[in-house]
Amino acid sequence: MPERIADEAILRAVDDGFARQVAFLQDLVRFPSQRGEEHPAQSFMAAAYEADGYAVDMWRVDVDEIRDLPGFSPVAVSYDDAFNVVATHTPRNATGRSLILNGHIDVVPTGPLDRWVRDPYDPVIEDGWMHGRGAGDMKAGLSACLYALSALRSLGYQPAANVYLQSVVEEECTGNGALACLQRGYRADAAFIPEPLEPRLMRAQVGPIWFRVEVDGDPQHASGAFSAGANAIEKAFVIIQALKQLEIVWNARKVDDRHFHDHPHPIRFNLGKIEGGEWTSSVPARCVFEMRVATYPGQRLEDARAELEACIADAARADPFLANRPPKMTYNGFMAEGYVLE
Template sequence: MAPASDPMSLAGSPGFLPALTQAVADGHEACITLLADLVRHPSLLGQEQSAQDLIAGVFTGLGLTVDRFSIDLDALRSMPGFSPAVTAPDGRDNVVGIYQPRVHSGRSLILNGHIDVVPTGPADLWSADPFDPVIRDGRMYGRGVGDMKAGIAAYIAAFSALRRMGYQPAAPVFFQSVVEEECTGNGALACLHRGYRADAAVIPEPFGQTLMTAQVGVMWLQIVVTGTPAHVLDTGAGRNAIESAYAIAGHLKPLEQAWNDRACPHRHAAFDGHNHPIHFNLGKIEGGEWASSVPTRCTLDMRIGFHPGQDPAAVRAAVEDTIAQALRTDPALNGVKAEVSYGGFQAEGFALPEDAEVLAELEASHHAVTGGIPRRVAMTCTTDARFFALYGDTPATCYGPHASRIHGIDESVDLASVQEVTAVLALFIARWCGLEPIVEQ
């Protein structure tokens, strides 16, 4: 295909899309192989380094400049968007592949993905080893295969497909593989601290080829409940900390319901299509000392959602006021104490303008490849997109493959959707960044 004089128009030239689709198809097996290799590295929290070694090697092989750096909590602590760490960051790195064009004539881009994965849960409930990926009926199974190693493999495959065609972006592109997305987001925040900015950011999260237009805020908190111990021969002499903990969690439910009420002043218009966008989740409980003793202490770990525009400090105050009122007014909690602390996500929500160019260009690329129009969705979770949109002057969204049972048993990704997402991302890069021909040195 002859080079076009205008790097921004090449993607619309005759024959470009069929050639791109073929280049993506030619690289699909390599993409699947890379995805399987990534899944075989069990990059749980604190164990991401071997997977990052693999990513760094892939970036080097693509001719990218590799920037590998650790998370400096002291440097991040004063930045907006910081979340208290849940584990020591020692020896854990982000990896960024930096591409620079010969001539910067297009719009710059960040392609971001997180390498960390959540725990597997009971391995015996999986149909196969969660870190030994298998393919059945067009799907690959394994922990992290959808959330979100398939997205990382897809953005690498998209760049590779353009190179096979003899082209490269006409603007800087930063390929980010970050840690700690699943608990704080401090990996992406560290990229901002390092100076990474662009005209847009796309994160290929496994949201079924939809375009993310908004996301809720998310906060992690821990409630330590202290009761009064007693022998079970007279349970009335004590206050059961475990039962009291459940009671306190129950008292938070009306707050959840209030924030979901359509008359709530905090409710964001982006979530008009959701009946229940705000979720309070009791995710972990530990308590008790002895089967024949009334338990003294119980610890609850909760995840609560809140609307874009709600100040995290105000959210914390509302939670603490609700608990304090419960302790004052509920006779079942007489004599019970509760202490609230915060670790992990303290993540604000955000919404993109409906006319954001990154949404329009992704929508056009999706339509060109698939013939359909992607749904625009306000997500009831958080992603690292918030850092770019809120603090980095970089409009950000998510567009990625179809996955099922993420964070669950037998997580899987549809491989045909990975190939389609690869083609959409490659076309988006061509449309957003423009292209220049590769000149052999």
């Protein structure tokens, strides 16, 4: 069959299977697969891969097996229920180059339910868009990979090399799920990740880092002497302001980056969580905040960490209370280098 006609036939076969693909995606969105709750969705993926005839490997991610590998991110939660799934297509005759199609099953928290117009896990389609947490990021990608291969199969074609369909956990906080696939031995000539960003191939990416800062105060009753106590929440803002200044410095460095120099704001220091205080009339004894920052491709993680730690230490030294009671910083998730595929 001439190549052109084959292309058109394949596109048509994808279209022919699209209603089934969308229904599959709806089923997948109904699983609330937030961090730590991915197991039922992963079992669903494993069953779908098996039904399509792939050899399926499902295993629990073991932190001890990956903790010494490059790309490992610190783990702050239990992996007792963190399962990866990989489906393998083995060709009749291996003549081509192998491919990994990787997607993540975990979704980020829904946020306040009263800000949703419907259940976040009810995949309603409206005006051609499917709504629901995880529908875009990135269960659509997982479904598309599976149905791309089944479109080929419906025409009697198959890839002429190994193809690995990977459904991984832990993408939204560490990347350790994909790392565990590498550790388990899954390699290919290329990997493609259908993340729902702009509809084009993305080759450069910043590397996120997560950290947590614990700030102590000196708890006193609010009616005490004007100078008594130190408010942990207000002291946390001293540190946060210093970090926001560092954000400006890091963004100014975009001029040196080939891929991000014309990006409006490539490095976001996101104050993602904050918790502090115990009682409205008590001076807060503790405030804890968590932040996500990012590095440019080529920036060394140890350099980035040293700058972050110095920023916090300097801000604490300049404060009369924090100088004697410096905040405690820990890394509690993403520790990823930026990346460029040349």
